[in-house]
Amino acid sequence: MRLKQRGVDLVIRLTAVPGRVGWVARRLLGWTEPKDINELYRMLLGRRPEPSEIEAKLGTHWRVALGDLLSSEEYEHPQEEDFAARFLERIGAFSISVDVTSKQLDRLFQDTRNYWQAAGSDVQTAYWSVLSADAWLGSQNRDQVLAFYETGRGNAESLIGIAENLRPDFCLSEARVLDFGCGVGRVLRHFVGRAAHCEGWDFSRSHLQLLEDNFNDLFQLDRSAFATRMLDSPDLEPIDAEFDFAYSLLALQHNPPPVMARMLRILLRSLAPGGLALVHLTTAPAIEGYAFSLDEYHKAEHRRMEMHALSRESIFDIAREEGVTVPWARYTNWCGPSFLNELIAFAKTD
Numbered sequence: 183m184r185l186k187q188r189g190v191d192l193v194i195r196l197t198a199v200p201g202r203v204g205w206v207a208r209r210l211l212g213w214t215e216p217k218d219i220n221e222l223y224r225m226l227l228g229r230r231p232e233p234s235e236i237e238a239k240l241g242t243h244w245r246v247a248l249g250d251l252l253s254s255e256e257y258e259h260p261q262e263e264d265f266a267a268r269f270l271e272r273i274g275a276f277s278i279s280v281d282v283t284s285k286q287l288d289r290l291f292q293d294t295r296n297y298w299q300a301a302g303s304d305v306q307t308a309y310w311s312v313l314s315a316d317a318w319l320g321s322q323n324r325d326q327v328l329a330f331y332e333t334g335r336g337n338a339e340s341l342i343g344i345a346e347n348l349r350p351d352f353c354l355s356e357a358r359v360l361d362f363g364c365g366v367g368r369v370l371r372h373f374v375g376r377a378a379h380c381e382g383w384d385f386s387r388s389h390l391q392l393l394e395d396n397f398n399d400l401f402q403l404d405r406s407a408f409a410t411r412m413l414d415s416p417d418l419e420p421i422d423a424e425f426d427f428a429y430s431l432l433a434l435q436h437n438p439p440p441v442m443a444r445m446l447r448i449l450l451r452s453l454a455p456g457g458l459a460l461v462h463l464t465t466a467p468a469i470e471g472y473a474f475s476l477d478e479y480h481k482a483e484h485r486r487m488e489m490h491a492l493s494r495e496s497i498f499d500i501a502r503e504e505g506v507t508v509p510w511a512r513y514t515n516w517c518g519p520s521f522l523n524e525l526i527a528f529a530k531t532d
């Protein structure tokens with residue numbers, strides 16, 4: 183079952199591969215490139231393809247290549263131990279540096295922000311940038327947008343359920359709620375009217391604009407029912423510690439690690455005493471050979487939806503420094519392969 187889910191995750195990931203022009207061409211032609219084939223093998227079979235396997239699949243439609251692997255003997259009967267060993271090896275080799283100057287941090291933040299603002303301001307990609315599946319690509323009519331917002335309902339209910347389990351005294355109707363990296367409010371929409379206060383923070387003006395338009399036009403929500411905040415800089419001091427419940431889904435892992443670390447700190451600082459946060463983070467590399475160093479990063483071309491990871495060690499250090507505990511974590515399959523992403527709870531003491 184888990185392997186099948188990985189197949190579904192992969193389809194979603196393949197729609198988010200780099201380079202807009204290359205991507206459009208690939209969508210039209212459906213041709214696989216060596217890196218698609220590598221990715222397919224890595225994610226489905228847990229190994230690199232042999233050169234002959236790359237050659238055999240090169241230029242086939244990626245759905246065909248995907249189908250071949252899904253129906254292969256090796257996929258149906260994986261060597262679980264080998265797979266686990268390779269996976270652990272990959273996590274072990276994972277190297278990132280989060281120490282940057284404030285000027286470097288600002289540049290990383292603004293570069294990332296530019297990508298998201300552009301993705302959100304294009305009607306073809308605005309919803310797709312939030313959920314990277316084919317269904318949300320292209321201009322969406324009213325019913326499609328309503329269906330899009332419905333996808334957030336289950337997320338909201340799981341978050342509320344987890345909060346209630348972790349904090350038996352959690353009372354949504356009295357809670358001040360923050361959605362960090364709220365996008366167009368897909369999940370936040372399901373908190374509005376149920377929580378004492380709802381606020382969405384995002385660094386993309388275009389996503390926030392769409393949130394405000396849709397909340398007003400589609401859901402007839404008055405501006406007094408929710409608040410938004412544009413994060414235009416990673417320097418947000420002072421941050422009022424005012425939220426009882428903060429969450430962040432499918433957002434922070436799209437930032438280079440130093441920005442991710444900084445945003446996590448901001449989010450944790452926004453918690454009121456006794457507050458709880460549920461944060462979705464990539465804690466092991468989703469990309470084989472993934473590493474982050476500032477020099478290498480600036481040499482590469484970045485006009486795409488990026489995926490980054492922050493080690494559990496760094497996350498625990500940040501939690502300790504920000505005075506929160508980590509009472510709970512769970513792997514999720516919401517963004518790429520299930521075992522690499524985690525929903526992590528952070529609790530501030532009273």
Ligand SMILES: C[S@@+](CC[C@H](N)C(=O)[O-])C[C@H]1O[C@@H](n2cnc3c(N)ncnc32)[C@H](O)[C@@H]1O
Nearest residue numbers: 298312363364365368384385386389431432433
């Ligand atoms: C994939 S969308 C997910 C949106 C929303 N969380 C959801 O699940 O529907 C990612 C959103 O996070 C925002 N985001 C990414 N990095 C951010 C950062 N460092 N600060 C604020 N917002 C960020 C993007 O602008 C975008 O709106």
